Amino acid sequence: MTGQEFDRLVEQVRSRQISRRQLLAIAGFGGAAAVLAACTNAASSLVPSAAPTAAPTAAPSAAPSVAASPSQAAISCDLPTVADASAGSIGDTLAIYNWAQYLNPDDKALFGKLYNVPNITEDTYPSNEDMLAKLQAGGIGQYDIVVPTGYMVEIMVQQGLAEAIDVSKVPNLQYVDARFNNLPFDSGGVHYATKDWGTTGFGWRSKFISEKPASWADFWTLTTGKYSGKVNVLDSSPEVIGAALKKNGFSYNSVDPTELQTALNDLLALKPHLASISSDYIAKIESGDLWMGLGWNGDFSAIKANKGSEDAVYVVPSEGSEFWVDTWVIPKNAPHLDAALAFINFILTPSVQGKETDYTYYASGESGATPCIDTSISGDPSIYPSPDTIAKLEAAKDLGAGTTLRDQIWTQFKSA
Amino acid sequence: MTVVESAARPTAGPAAAGTGKPTAAARAQRRSRLVALLALPAAAWYLVMLVIPLVTTVIISAGERGDQGGFVPQFTFSAYAALFDPLYEPVLRTTFVLAVGGTLGCFLAAYPLAYLLATRAGKRRTLGLILVVIPFWTSFLIRTYAWVTILSPTGLLNGGLGAIGIQPLDLLNGPVAVYIGILYNYLPLMVFPIYVALERLDPALVEASKDLGASRWATFRQVTWPLTLPGVATGVLLVFVPLTGEWVIPSILGGGKSYYLGTFMANQVTDSRNWPLGSAAAVLLIAVMLVVVTIYLRIVGREGLQREVSLL
Numbered sequence: 001m002t003g004q005e006f007d008r009l010v011e012q013v014r015s016r017q018i019s020r021r022q023l024l025a026i027a028g029f030g031g032a033a034a035v036l037a038a039c040t041n042a043a044s045s046l047v048p049s050a051a052p053t054a055a056p057t058a059a060p061s062a063a064p065s066v067a068a069s070p071s072q073a074a075i076s077c078d079l080p081t082v083a084d085a086s087a088g089s090i091g092d093t094l095a096i097y098n099w100a101q102y103l104n105p106d107d108k109a110l111f112g113k114l115y116n117v118p119n120i121t122e123d124t125y126p127s128n129e130d131m132l133a134k135l136q137a138g139g140i141g142q143y144d145i146v147v148p149t150g151y152m153v154e155i156m157v158q159q160g161l162a163e164a165i166d167v168s169k170v171p172n173l174q175y176v177d178a179r180f181n182n183l184p185f186d187s188g189g190v191h192y193a194t195k196d197w198g199t200t201g202f203g204w205r206s207k208f209i210s211e212k213p214a215s216w217a218d219f220w221t222l223t224t225g226k227y228s229g230k231v232n233v234l235d236s237s238p239e240v241i242g243a244a245l246k247k248n249g250f251s252y253n254s255v256d257p258t259e260l261q262t263a264l265n266d267l268l269a270l271k272p273h274l275a276s277i278s279s280d281y282i283a284k285i286e287s288g289d290l291w292m293g294l295g296w297n298g299d300f301s302a303i304k305a306n307k308g309s310e311d312a313v314y315v316v317p318s319e320g321s322e323f324w325v326d327t328w329v330i331p332k333n334a335p336h337l338d339a340a341l342a343f344i345n346f347i348l349t350p351s352v353q354g355k356e357t358d359y360t361y362y363a364s365g366e367s368g369a370t371p372c373i374d375t376s377i378s379g380d381p382s383i384y385p386s387p388d389t390i391a392k393l394e395a396a397k398d399l400g401a402g403t404t405l406r407d408q409i410w411t412q413f414k415s416a
Numbered sequence: 417m418t419v420v421e422s423a424a425r426p427t428a429g430p431a432a433a434g435t436g437k438p439t440a441a442a443r444a445q446r447r448s449r450l451v452a453l454l455a456l457p458a459a460a461w462y463l464v465m466l467v468i469p470l471v472t473t474v475i476i477s478a479g480e481r482g483d484q485g486g487f488v489p490q491f492t493f494s495a496y497a498a499l500f501d502p503l504y505e506p507v508l509r510t511t512f513v514l515a516v517g518g519t520l521g522c523f524l525a526a527y528p529l530a531y532l533l534a535t536r537a538g539k540r541r542t543l544g545l546i547l548v549v550i551p552f553w554t555s556f557l558i559r560t561y562a563w564v565t566i567l568s569p570t571g572l573l574n575g576g577l578g579a580i581g582i583q584p585l586d587l588l589n590g591p592v593a594v595y596i597g598i599l600y601n602y603l604p605l606m607v608f609p610i611y612v613a614l615e616r617l618d619p620a621l622v623e624a625s626k627d628l629g630a631s632r633w634a635t636f637r638q639v640t641w642p643l644t645l646p647g648v649a650t651g652v653l654l655v656f657v658p659l660t661g662e663w664v665i666p667s668i669l670g671g672g673k674s675y676y677l678g679t680f681m682a683n684q685v686t687d688s689r690n691w692p693l694g695s696a697a698a699v700l701l702i703a704v705m706l707v708v709v710t711i712y713l714r715i716v717g718r719e720g721l722q723r724e725v726s727l728l
Binding site for chain 2: 280
């Protein structure tokens, strides 16, 4: 079915897979440069420490300059060795169900090597809903690790599809920043381990837009005024309705009919000025067909990394916005529970987190891992926003019965 | 397509069974067992790919949305009632307008083309037919995306217009682009049935009509048109039915600024996780299609149908 093909494509964009793939080409280039740098600095103290593990040594990338920073002395950016792997038997198999290109293959291989788990399988899904449907339709008992976004954790917990994580077996959870514990989608916070996080905001090409919009109000003013017909919003109701709510000072997760009506009025005012409502917009901003768009930070990282559209700017609006969190979750009846726990513990090692972010371009949930990350990523405010900005972010949650009301608002916006 | 094939099935079965010679009763029985065995793969296919999904959809449409989405088994028509909320009226209207408009556009473009190919192309007829088919060798999705690069503000069309000093046209993300996409993608589905009907038309009938003094227009109206009507009806069916669920073209070329039933259903199953509402919309669509197919059968008739199917 072509409809499905299309769906998949859209979901790829939505799942940030395409942005990641585009980035990969650039990451590959950067990686080569890093290897060169490592060769010229062969005398540097950083290279030998990574060598004994014979791990993917091409990786110890741009960390050098930052790792020297004394304040982070407590955390080592050396990758784990066999000595760090606990001795207990965890079996030889691990089945991962993940978004495409969302786990650094080097880290996966290193885990297999250190923990003696030769059979690591990784299936991929294009959306949270696909993953949920597969688990509900008999996928339970097949996978040890899945990667739901926050709201989907809530659904999985309520449907009894998520295993509580035995914290004693995942000591590296201590490195995760406190603000990622106990998020509203899983009160108690025992069913997930934070994988990475990002924001929803908007971005534009400074080549075409000389103003420096900083708020949702600015986004509305420019879209309905000077740049009418050059702006895209995502074809996704939580983000778009959430933006209109935030503009008016309401919660991103509001299901209050009066607040939603206010948001709808704003959305209806925006609609005639939009060029398109599409999740497939990255290439059009790169080509200059679109000048501004509401989207995720990862999308604009991809746009900035693209040759010819380096002038792209992304902001988290001053009224506040959403931060989304992707997580590691162990589904119920996981066939290799011990391997799953060992994997989560391994991946939460700050040095491994650094390699993950270098690969995915998404911010780690561990600030301690920052020195282990390529400075071009850790110094990018669209990936690592300032603490002031972070303070104004709200986590999206599943809205339960309220989803129906939000869907009606979305229908009115889309069919207007 | 499925509808047409399944409609043809009953006639194929008995015909094959009827050829058995009335020798030994046992032999006839063995034969009918063989026929049943041969029919098994097809029957299994229809059961797994058509009947079970359809029944599941109907069952879900009678349920209610759970608090986290999905569905709670129930026996209620609330999802159907919700569909008739004035809220969804624009969705149904835009879908209907798109399907009717797209079908009409395809017909207006396809009939003259098919006529030309069938009666005036001469030796170049095969070449013409191949040219109509060639785009089908490429993925539907890629063909549709190709139009984005042509129609976009910085695209080929505006590049060409700019070179000869004409103001750029803002066609992408609007109805013009959507209709171009529909015409481009669906045209062959309309051309071929009409072409086949015209091609099979006995030229002697047209000559006879002329000999009897009818004008060209009268000949067309009284001879050609009625005899090619089954072909037109088949073309309309092949275009109209998929168009009612179409959402790829409006999403890519229309900028997603209109809400169609296809998009709506996809959205209910994914983002809004309201399976009953999405399923009810699907069942409603199937009901409408049944009406359309019934009308089609009236026009074409049973024998006509067999002929059309055998030529498809």
